[in-house]
Amino acid sequence: MELEEIVDSERNIHKTIEVLGKGGQGIVYRCLDKDVAIKVVLRDGDFIKDKESLKQYEKSVLNLSFKPIESHFPMSIPLVTLKEKQGYVMKMAEGYEPLKTFLKKPSILENEEKDGIFRINNAIQELCKDNHYMTLSLSYYSQTQGLRSRLKILTHLAKLLFRLQSKGLVYGDLNLNNVFYKDNSAFLIDADNVRYESEKALCVIFTPNYGALEISQTSKNSDTTNYNTMLSDTFSFAIITYELLNMVHPFDGNKADDSVENFIELPWIEDRKDDSNRSCGLLPFFLTRDLKNLLA
Structure with a gap:
């Protein structure tokens, strides 16, 4: 579903230019005014327009202003809700990119290499020898700010979660x-x-492959309702940390195909007792000194 213009409750018109991200609740768009982004809440892929739901949502957004969040806390706070749709307008600092840009599948990198968009690091290629899959992943790893930058970003993210908790x-x-x-x-x-x-x-929110198992299973079992907790936030943070540092999702192994909606239900790719979901994309445990220097 592509959007061109969205009107907020103050009758301002915002023109969307690209999708910034999709989560468990909806889609976030960047606007023509690059300092502005818009979140649209969806239900089964469509707008939520019934008056009672809109009223509840506007109340929940308003309640956010009463929560003890510092004015300078690095989080996009809703500025105004949307007209006749669930969602809101938020301030978005220019130059920020989503963490998903740190990750690319080797198959995509291989095509980009053929098209001349992506170049393999010759030193990494020599160290990885015949493992082309690993060469592609590690070359991209080094070209996207390497290990040190990833650790600094994750450290800052951990501090933000601590401040909220x-x-x-x-x-x-x-x-x-x-x-x-x-x-x-x-x-x-x-x-x-x-x-x-x-x-x-108002409802159980999670993104498949990132929400804790007790949260994701709630959507399948109507008899139990488990809402997000500090522990489920910590679980999601652990998934993100593992994925950024290892270039592979901790549950995205041989069993994770299109028939699996949520990888979290599969065995861990490094499970010592169950190797049914191993991953060929896992980075080596013991990198050589030269390789460590290239990825730093």
Whole structure:
């Protein structure tokens, strides 16, 4: 579904130019005014327009302003809700990119190499020898700011989560599309999901492959309702950390194909007792000194 123009509740018209990310609740668009982004909440891929849902959503967005979030906290706070749709307009600092840009599948890199868009690092190729899959991944790893930058961004993200949790707040839907970075600093979007851990949410929010198992299984079992907690936020952070540092999702192995909706239900790719979901994309445990220097 492509959007061209979106009207907010103050009757301002915003023109969307690209999709910044998709999460468990909807889509975030960058606008022609690059300092502005818009989140549109969807249900089964369509707009939510019924009056009762809109009223509840506007109330939840308004309640966010009463939560103990510092004014300078690096998170995009809703400025105004949308007209006749669930969603809101938010401030978006120019130059930030989503964490998902740190990851690319070797098959895509291989095509980009053929087209002259991506170049393999010759030193890494020599160290990896005949492992072309690993050569592609590690070359991209080194060309996207390497290990040191990833660790700094993840450290800053951990501090942001700590600051929220120290106030009793849960972020709710942590994934690679909701975390942006610039100059080794993290920035959060999708702030409308932030709530107190003790506060009942309007609905269960999670992004497949990033939400904790007890959260994702809630959507399948109507008899139980488990809302996001500080622990489920920490779980999502661990998934992101592993994926950024290892260039592979910790549950995206041989069993993870199109028939599997949520990789979290599969065995861990490094499970010592169950190797049914191993991954050929896992980076080597013991990198040589030369390779460590190239990736730093």
